[in-house]
Amino acid sequence: MAMSTHVRRSLGAGALCGLLFVGGCGRDGKFAPVDMWNRSRYKPYEPVGFFADGSTSRPLVEGTVARGQLRTDEAFYQGTINGKYVTQIPRALTRTQLDGGTTMVAQPVTRALLERGRERYTVNCQPCHGLTGQGDGMIVKRGFAPPPSYHITRLRQAPVGHFYDVIANGYGAMYSYAARVEPQDRWAIAAYIRALQRSQNPQPGDMPAAEMQKLPTAEQVEKAAAAPKTNTPSTPGEVTTPHASDKANAEAPLGTLDKTPQKADQGVH
Numbered sequence: 001m002a003m004s005t006h007v008r009r010s011l012g013a014g015a016l017c018g019l020l021f022v023g024g025c026g027r028d029g030k031f032a033p034v035d036m037w038n039r040s041r042y043k044p045y046e047p048v049g050f051f052a053d054g055s056t057s058r059p060l061v062e063g064t065v066a067r068g069q070l071r072t073d074e075a076f077y078q079g080t081i082n083g084k085y086v087t088q089i090p091r092a093l094t095r096t097q098l099d100g101g102t103t104m105v106a107q108p109v110t111r112a113l114l115e116r117g118r119e120r121y122t123v124n125c126q127p128c129h130g131l132t133g134q135g136d137g138m139i140v141k142r143g144f145a146p147p148p149s150y151h152i153t154r155l156r157q158a159p160v161g162h163f164y165d166v167i168a169n170g171y172g173a174m175y176s177y178a179a180r181v182e183p184q185d186r187w188a189i190a191a192y193i194r195a196l197q198r199s200q201n202p203q204p205g206d207m208p209a210a211e212m213q214k215l216p217t218a219e220q221v222e223k224a225a226a227a228p229k230t231n232t233p234s235t236p237g238e239v240t241t242p243h244a245s246d247k248a249n250a251e252a253p254l255g256t257l258d259k260t261p262q263k264a265d266q267g268v269h
């Protein structure tokens with residue numbers, strides 16, 4: 001039911017009187033009308049004589065943990081078990097598992113995890129570490145200290161927990177990404193780095209037999225290399241090897257590149 005104008009008016013008048021006549025004591029103990037904009041209160045860490053340490057803010061009780069910050073799951077949050085790097089990607093443990101003394105449960109490396117890792121890697125790491133992890137990202141090309149390639153033996157053999165640790169805590173000239181990359185994403189990136197490492201050091205059996213069949217034979221590769229270079233776009237499966245003409249194109253000043261394919265477009269506009 002709608003409030004009648006009369007009732008609304010008297011309510012309004014009542015509130016106004018209330019504001020006018022309600023008052024309180026200021027910090028100095030003197031009467032002060034209540035001022036909702038500038039209340040009599042202390043600011044955090046404002047100097048005050050009341051507490052022994054002279055500050056309005058009280059220290060946190062020892063052992064206080066902010067909500068959501070109780071990270072006792074060492075494998076998931078530190079990448080270690082008893083201080084040693086984990087060798088598999090852990091998943092966050094449940095309270096029951098932690099209370100039951102479980103130290104780690106491996107997280108399956110799914111396509112979704114790798115896709116997420118690739119996406120986060122591209123955003124956060126590729127600018128320095130490069131698309132394939134050779135340490136040749138754009139920032140490095142512009143003068144930043146070059147990181148080591150992920151494909152050196154030491155990093156290939158490093159346990160996956162090391163990659164998590166580097167992201168979380170930084171390493172030498174590389175600063176920490178803890179504030180930018182959440183724990184689960186650190187693991188996704190670590191999984192993706194593993195995939196990058198594998199991509200640059202494939203083992204027999206990494207590729208399904210059907211895909212192996214599609215690869216060109218050694219003779220085909222040689223023949224392709226010997227054949228005069230034609231300016232056709234490469235087709236899937238074709239092996240492209242550097243040609244003298246590529247080098248000429250790479251070194252030609254902009255605008256003088258071979259534009260043969262564009263000739264077909266002439267007269268379209």
Ligand code: HEC
Nearest residue numbers: 124125128145146147148163166167171172173174177189
């Ligand atoms: C601003 C450039 C930069 C970015 C961005 C960057 N790194 Fe690095 N990274 C470096 C440099 C430089 C080093 C070498 C540090 C050193 O040895 O002092 C390094 C080293 C590393 C190493 C090797 C540590 C070792 O054991 O030698 C790993 C692994 C690594 N980075 C992972 C990452 C990951 C993962 C990301 C993204 C979350 C990332 N980095 C983002 C610059 C970068």
